[in-house]
Amino acid sequence: MTTETLASLIHFLGILLLISSFWILTSSQIRTSIRAYAAHSFFLALITGVIAIANHIEHLLISAILTFGLKAIVIPHVFFRMIRRLGIRKEVESYVNIPFTLLLAVLLVFVSFYVTRDGSFLKPVAFGECIPLAIATVFFGMLMMTTRKKAISQILGLLLIENGLFLMAVTMTFGMPLLVEMGIFFDLLVAVMIMGVFIFKIRDAFESIDTDEMTGLKG
């Protein structure tokens, strides 16, 4: 594969990644958000895999496979089971409506590209155009965590931030050392499970999983 086709392949996958992160933010149903997250993770795994094969980095290939298995299959599956058991039918509830969320998201993408424009002192080892995408993903995750009411959407936001950081690590340094990468995957899985347990506790105690009911502790 020549460098040019490789670059345009990564470019293409990057666009798909960005589209899927918009999809997570703007879908009005939690089920769709989770599917979009699975798609996002799938494209992330593909980008990682392509970079790994093009540069002959074995440990990155392992992370790509793990990303695919864990984030595109296992975690969405855990989420779907959680939703089924919680019996959520209602759509996503947000403090900010969807058109405005979209506007904010576009702005954040502009900001991400602006702060990483040429002349920035960050010179990644692979495909610099992924850096603004990674930063945008982190921003999207934060936007999601601050504007959504449902506890489950906040977990999704956290996972989106994690995906962004993963992409950052992949493009800047070909990922972290394998040992660290493994530990992060383990942490992530445990975090999702523990937060899942807490969602059920919240549901039982507050009779809903809206976090704006949580106003008991102040001062």
Place this chain on the structure above:
Amino acid sequence: MTIEKVLGTPLVFAFLCLIPCSKRMTRVIFTAGAILAALGAWSFVFGVSGSPRVFAFGGNLMMDSLSAVFVLLITGVGVLSSAYAGGYLFRDGETAIPSVKLRRYAFFFHLFLFTMLLTVFSNNLGIMWIAIEGTTLASAFLVNTDDKKSSIEAAWKYLIICSVGISLAFFGVILAYYSAVARTAVGESGLLLNWTFLLENARQLDPKIIQLAFIFVLVGYGTKAGLAPFHSWLPDAHSQAPAPVSALLSGVLLSCAVLGILRFHILTTAATGSNFSGTLLVVFGVFSVMIAAPFILEQKDYKRMLAYSSVEHMGLAAVGLGFGSVIGIYGALLHIVNHAFTKSLLFFTTGHILYLFQTKEISQVKGIFRRSPFLGAIFFAATLAIAGMPPFNIFVSEFLILSAGFQAKKFVTCGILLVLLSLVFIGFLKHSNQMTFGESEKVPVKPKSLVMNGVLLVGMVLILMMGFYIPGPLQHLLQEASRVAAGGASL
């Protein structure tokens, strides 16, 4: 002893605690585990104190004098806390907690100790990040031991806020790794995240990137350390957790996060050759004290009052580290040690107070001394100690930190700190005076168990002793540690 064994002990005992057996047996395993872990760790630390660094696990784990101080703290407070929890949570009567839940509590308690030990033993900055995230995950269930509406809220906020904070710190770790990858030959990629390796090659790292990394780490681990304005989870979690857990959270968990910041601070100072990170630490430290002081003065809940006092003391420690001189760093480390024991003692007394008065409201608690002279005396003395009154230990370390500031001619900073510290002092005196000596009818109460009172007594003796005399080996260790933190400058 080796690092692996010290780390392994709490991990093994975590799973031993899960064995279904009688409540009494679980309690024995639970407390014995903490004691064994402490004995092992202490003999290890003082056994190798001659050599500066001990490596394990392919260089990914390391113990130098800096981590040794924190190992002593974690296991020391761990023993006190587990002994107290043995009486506090394993109680009988109508409020008894079911044994399945107790086993799970014991499991997470030891897991929490394990993750904290892993944090301080990490040489690999990536593993340190994983361990700090692990402390959040392991302690979330401990915060929610009561399973009430308010404790679920506190635990959820704790989980979410700290996870987001720590993910920012991960960005800092990526940047540090990147700065090493960009400057060194390929092939050593396993080494590149090691703190010792980065420190040795600090001059070759891009100072701008390391500065950026430090900012992210300060915000990220600062969230965990309870530095203002990222402290919002802290009063909730500390006030809702049961007393022995609050003691661990406040006494050692916050300090572990401070160690994470300190490692990056040492690196940044070595890479940039300037006091960039030190200045940031001083700014955030003073800001934390500033935020905490009014909340202590006007507090209505005594556990939240102690939580804000933790924000204040972590701020002071950050200021001491930021001043950069060996005296300042020595003072800050001593402050962390003193704070760990004083604050955990205070949180243990809140367990007694909650039992006696069944409320967390300051205004509802009056006349502890009349009801229980032993508890009243210890509570009052400990609040004086935490407020910085001589002859107690906190006074000594606060004095050292401030004198480092005066030596560095930071008169304005020190002036602001002195005003704020006296405000905190007034706040504590006001609240604890009313709580201890207020009017109250004498109600006959069943005294708490011997072990729990024993824990209070041990804590009291410790903080009094540390005010007059720091044991030789600890003194030596602290001096070595501050030399490491000051970048090899001689004392």
